[in-house]
Amino acid sequence: MSTTIESLVNREYQYGFVSDIESDTVAAGLSEEVVRIISAKKHEPEWLLDWRLKAYRRWLTMKEPHWPNVTYPPIDYQAARYWSAPTSVKPLQSIDDVDPELVRTYEKLGISLNEQKFLSGVAVDAIFDSVSVGTTMKEELASHGVIFCSFGDAVKEHPELVRKYLGSVVPYSDNFFAALNSAVFSDGSFCYVPKGVKCPMELSTYFRINAADTGQFERTLIIADEGASVSYLEGCTAPKRSTNQLHAAVVELVALDNASVKYSTVQNWYAGDEEGKGGIYNFVTKRGKAAGVNSKISWTQVETGSAITWKYPGVLLVGDNSVGEFYSVAVVNNYQQADTGTKMIHIGKNTKSTIVSKGISAGHGNNSYRGRVKVMPRAENARNYTQCDSMLIGNRCGAHTFPYIEVENRTATVEHEASTSKIGEDQIFYCKQRGISAEQAVSMIVSGFCREVFQELPMEFALEAQQLLGITLEGSVG
Amino acid sequence: MLDITALRAGIAEREILKGIDLNIKAGEVHAVMGPNGSGKSTLAQVLAGNPAYEVLGGSATFLGEELLELEPEIRAQKGVFLAFQYPVEIPGVTNAYFLRSAYNEIRKARGEEEVDPLDFLDIIEDRMKLVEMDSSMLNRSVNAGFSGGEKKRNEILQMAVLQPKLAILDETDSGLDIDALRIVAGGVNALRRPDNATIVVTHYQRLLNYIVPDFVHVLANGRIVRSGGKELALELEERGYDWLLDAA
Numbered sequence: 001m002s003t004t005i006e007s008l009v010n011r012e013y014q015y016g017f018v019s020d021i022e023s024d025t026v027a028a029g030l031s032e033e034v035v036r037i038i039s040a041k042k043h044e045p046e047w048l049l050d051w052r053l054k055a056y057r058r059w060l061t062m063k064e065p066h067w068p069n070v071t072y073p074p075i076d077y078q079a080a081r082y083w084s085a086p087t088s089v090k091p092l093q094s095i096d097d098v099d100p101e102l103v104r105t106y107e108k109l110g111i112s113l114n115e116q117k118f119l120s121g122v123a124v125d126a127i128f129d130s131v132s133v134g135t136t137m138k139e140e141l142a143s144h145g146v147i148f149c150s151f152g153d154a155v156k157e158h159p160e161l162v163r164k165y166l167g168s169v170v171p172y173s174d175n176f177f178a179a180l181n182s183a184v185f186s187d188g189s190f191c192y193v194p195k196g197v198k199c200p201m202e203l204s205t206y207f208r209i210n211a212a213d214t215g216q217f218e219r220t221l222i223i224a225d226e227g228a229s230v231s232y233l234e235g236c237t238a239p240k241r242s243t244n245q246l247h248a249a250v251v252e253l254v255a256l257d258n259a260s261v262k263y264s265t266v267q268n269w270y271a272g273d274e275e276g277k278g279g280i281y282n283f284v285t286k287r288g289k290a291a292g293v294n295s296k297i298s299w300t301q302v303e304t305g306s307a308i309t310w311k312y313p314g315v316l317l318v319g320d321n322s323v324g325e326f327y328s329v330a331v332v333n334n335y336q337q338a339d340t341g342t343k344m345i346h347i348g349k350n351t352k353s354t355i356v357s358k359g360i361s362a363g364h365g366n367n368s369y370r371g372r373v374k375v376m377p378r379a380e381n382a383r384n385y386t387q388c389d390s391m392l393i394g395n396r397c398g399a400h401t402f403p404y405i406e407v408e409n410r411t412a413t414v415e416h417e418a419s420t421s422k423i424g425e426d427q428i429f430y431c432k433q434r435g436i437s438a439e440q441a442v443s444m445i446v447s448g449f450c451r452e453v454f455q456e457l458p459m460e461f462a463l464e465a466q467q468l469l470g471i472t473l474e475g476s477v478g
Numbered sequence: 479m480l481d482i483t484a485l486r487a488g489i490a491e492r493e494i495l496k497g498i499d500l501n502i503k504a505g506e507v508h509a510v511m512g513p514n515g516s517g518k519s520t521l522a523q524v525l526a527g528n529p530a531y532e533v534l535g536g537s538a539t540f541l542g543e544e545l546l547e548l549e550p551e552i553r554a555q556k557g558v559f560l561a562f563q564y565p566v567e568i569p570g571v572t573n574a575y576f577l578r579s580a581y582n583e584i585r586k587a588r589g590e591e592e593v594d595p596l597d598f599l600d601i602i603e604d605r606m607k608l609v610e611m612d613s614s615m616l617n618r619s620v621n622a623g624f625s626g627g628e629k630k631r632n633e634i635l636q637m638a639v640l641q642p643k644l645a646i647l648d649e650t651d652s653g654l655d656i657d658a659l660r661i662v663a664g665g666v667n668a669l670r671r672p673d674n675a676t677i678v679v680t681h682y683q684r685l686l687n688y689i690v691p692d693f694v695h696v697l698a699n700g701r702i703v704r705s706g707g708k709e710l711a712l713e714l715e716e717r718g719y720d721w722l723l724d725a726a
Contacts (some may be wrong), residue, residue: 026710421569426527432579433526434636435554435587444579448570448619 026083032056035183038083042152042187045159055172055182059310061128062176068339069368069400070308072244072281080215080246082184125150125189125205137201146199146230147192151219153189163190165223169252169289169316177248177310178285185250188218193259202458203231215246222252224259224265226292231262231458232365244272244307249284256290257319262300264457265463276335276364279307286313287343290322290351298325299342300456302465307336313371314343317351317379324353327453331469332365332397341371341402346382346412355386358450360469361397368400375412382409388418391449393442421449443469479504479523479675480545480644483535487524493534494520496700502644503674509686509711510679513699513719517564518679521697522648525677526560527553540644554580555587557643557674561633561650567621573632574616575640577602584640605638609665627658634665641669646677651685663688683715698723 026037035056039049039239064075127147131212141148147158154162172182189205224230234251247269253261263286272279282305288297299313315324326342344353359367367390375382390399401418423445431441447454447466482500482668486493502508512518520590524531525529527550534635538545545553568576574595581601582592603613609631611676621629630650637645647666666676666689678689686708694710695702696719703715703722714722 071712121502231483424566427566427568429528429530429550430562431576431580432550433554433560433562434576434640435551437551437583440579440583444571444576445568448568451570 005104008064011171025081028081029078030056030080030082030184034082038186039186041083042155044155047163048155051167051172052183052185054301055179056184057315058173059176059179059183061089064176068370069246069366069402070309070310070337070339072308072337075106075244075246075281077180081385082215082217083186101220125203141199141201141203144200145194146197147190148203149190151188151190151221154221156188158192160208161223162190162221165221165252165254166219167252169254169287170250171352172390175285177283178250180286181219181248181250184215184296185217185219188220188249190220191225191230191232192278193230195225196227197225199230200230202231202233204235208234215248217247218249220249220251221254222261222263223260224256224295225252226257226259228256229260230263233266233458235266235268244279244281246281246283247306249286250285251284251313253286253288253297255288255292255295255297255322257291259292259295260296260298261288262298263288263313264300265302266457267301267303267305267309271305271308271336272307272334274334276307279336282306282309282311284309284311286311287316288314288324289294289316290319290324291316292319292322293348294321295319296323296325298323298327298456300325300327300453301329301340302457302469303328303330303338303340304469306338307421309336309338309340311340312343312372314345314372315353316345316347317353317382318347319351320348321350321352322348323351325456326355326357326371327456328357329360329450329453329465329469330358330367331360332367333360333362337366339368341369343372344384346373346375346379346384349378349380350382351379352383353385355384355388356452357386357388358392358453359388359399360393360446360449361390361399362393364396366398368402370402370404372404373406374404374415375407375409375414377408379409380411382412382413382414384412384416387452388416388417389449390418390420391446392420392422480538480540482538483536485521485524485538486534487520487531488534489494489520489531494531494700495524497536498697498700498702502675502677504643504675506693507670507676507678508689509691509694509708510534510677510697511681511683511694511704511711511714513723514681516697517700518681518697522563522646522677522679525553526550526558536715551583552587554640554642555584559637559640559642559645559653561630561637561645563649563652564685565621565624565629565633567619567624569622571620572617574598574602576620577616577636580636581639585632602635602639605635608638609635609666610661611635617699626631626653627655630654630658630662631665634662638665638669641674643674644677645669645674646679648679649681650678651680651682659685660688683711686711696722 035052039052101150170178172179191203193199255261264444269280269282290297303309317324322345330338330340332338342355355371357369359369362368369388373384387400392399399420403416405414407414427445429440446469457465480502482498485495485498487495510518533546578598585592611631624628691708696704
């Protein structure tokens with residue numbers, strides 16, 4: 001009977017299909033030549049090519065980080081392809097020009113690119129392999145002065161903004177994967193909300209990896225100018241493949257005086273099969289700069305997919321009275337590994353950060369929280385509150401916590417709370433005795449555990465996240 | 479209502495129940511007493527279907543159906559309720575949500591419509607009076623941070639909401655002060671009806687002053703060694719269990 005917890009965590013990955021779409025792919029391998037080809041394919045200006053080349057040369061001198069609490073065989077960076085784009089993507093006049101096969105792909109994923117059909121109040125940028133295949137609600141947004149488009153379009157249409165902010169939060173030299181991304185990034189989303197504008201709808205980017213053996217390197221740049229605010233959601237899926245695929249994205253957020261950016265992620269990349277074969281290596285650098293006074297940057301992430309997750313969405317609290325938040329649910333099942341957390345760097349006065357991390361481990365999964373809270377000498381009255389909870393399902397999984405706290409100012413208040421619990425057969429039996437099925441019981445117990453984080457997600461996505469969690473954990477209770 | 483025949487069960491290869499026969503009719507209250515380790519709680523857990531216990535033989539028919547073959551949630555849906563000796567904590571899940579989920583699962587199983595949160599509030603507020611519970615309890619996480627007395631009252635509240643046909647109270651009196659005992663027993667008595675039955679598992683006679691049983695059974699070493707009326711409980715109070723153990 002102890003199959004209840006085991007069997008509940010294992011449901012089939014629903015998004016594992018491959019779309020048959022003709023692609024333009026660059027031969028495997030990485031060299032200066034490949035960087036130049038990518039830049040040329042995107043008709044980029046000279047300054048951007050130079051930036052890429054500097055990043056590439058820097059990358060050559062760097063070593064892949066091995067401090068995360070994860071293990072994987074060496075990655076052959078020369079075996080991967082760094083560019084794949086559906087050939088049908090020509091400059092689009094409207095979203096109706098998108099290849100019907102692509103539209104069907106997104107519909108299978110539950111994302112409608114047809115504006116009439118789409119959830120009202122959400123604009124979507126769809127990224128297929130390396131390129132944006134369409135952005136919805138552009139005109140509606142433009143009427144408010146909000147720029148929301150693919151990264152490539154932003155380079156063409158708003159080069160001054162891109163040039164000013166690209167690399168301003170995550171420099172190309174930041175780390176190995178950020179340097180790699182800076183050299184070969186393909187596309188991504190760009191958003192600029194002008195002074196005083198509250199973005200009238202949720203913005204969303206939907207990432208899809210399709211081509212085999214292709215790395216995905218997108219870049220997202222979001223800027224909220226003085227007094228502006230925006231809420232942004234990112235979703236991701238990939239086909240089931242038996243080989244591992246690399247995803248090394250960079251996300252940069254900038255909030256100027258009195259501005260706020262809320263960034264939510266529901267990450268559901270293919271996680272590999274029950275034996276741990278295949279799946280996405282999700283090595284991502286995400287950082288926000290709360291640059292202005294009273295600015296706020298909030299990260300919410302629900303990480304259910306990927307074979308390995310390595311990401312630490314952080315906030316540089318530069319402006320006085322700025323606020324940084326990190327709410328995270330990370331779930332690992334089967335042989336998934338996650339080493340995730342955040343960095344809160346307090347630089348300005350009266351800066352405040354909140355960290356709520358919920359790690360759930362099932363099967364043979366290994367889950368680590370790694371967080372850094374740093375209070376710089378001039379950050380008077382900085383405050384941090386960290387809560388870090390782990391839940392174990394079954395007895396072959398692992399949960400680890402690595403908090404780093406560095407305080408260089410005596411007026412700081414830093415709190416850290418941590419707990420570990422186990423979904424027990426006793427909890428499941430208790431629910432069953434009240435007429436509730438084991439499956440429903442697990443989803444109820446896990447949702448209860450994650451409640452503080454789900455509350456932070458936009459309404460529609462909170463439900464999706466809750467269902468996703470149920471799917472990821474299905475079969476884990478036996 | 480419940481017919482237990484030659485029931486044998488155990489845990490991890492160890493036989494604890496060594497042949498239990500017990501017949502319970504609608505409208506009756508049966509007390510199961512006995513010293514520690516006699517198998518009282520095992521009987522309660524086995525009837526509720528706790529997977530930690532293994533049934534080694536015998537049968538238990540409930541309303542004409544073999545209970546021991548059913549999943550615990552099906553037993554619950556058919557009207558078997560166990561008030562736990564150690565109610566389990568579920569952090570982050572509110573009492574109100576948990577109770578409504580349970581209530582609706584049982585309604586669904588009966589082919590009845592689910593009730594929405596507002597209608598459910600009316601139902602539950604009425605039942606909370608039975609156990610003198612404050613409505614602030616509804617927004618607290620299931621049993622998390624509850625005192626011993628609150629947990630037991632919460633069990634009886636659940637019973638009052640779910641209205642089982644057969645209620646099994648497993649050491650519900652343990653850890654209760656006299657006021658809490660009175661409240662809990664008052665709740666159980668208020669729920670007694672001609673068409674339901676109750677099994678009260680207890681070590682002490684004390685609870686039976688409040689919940690008066692029709693029959694008392696003494697369990698020792700996995701067998702019922704003596705059955706009688708309510709006066710048997712008083713005799714046990716006076717003489718202890720040893721004289722029965724010696725006889726067995």
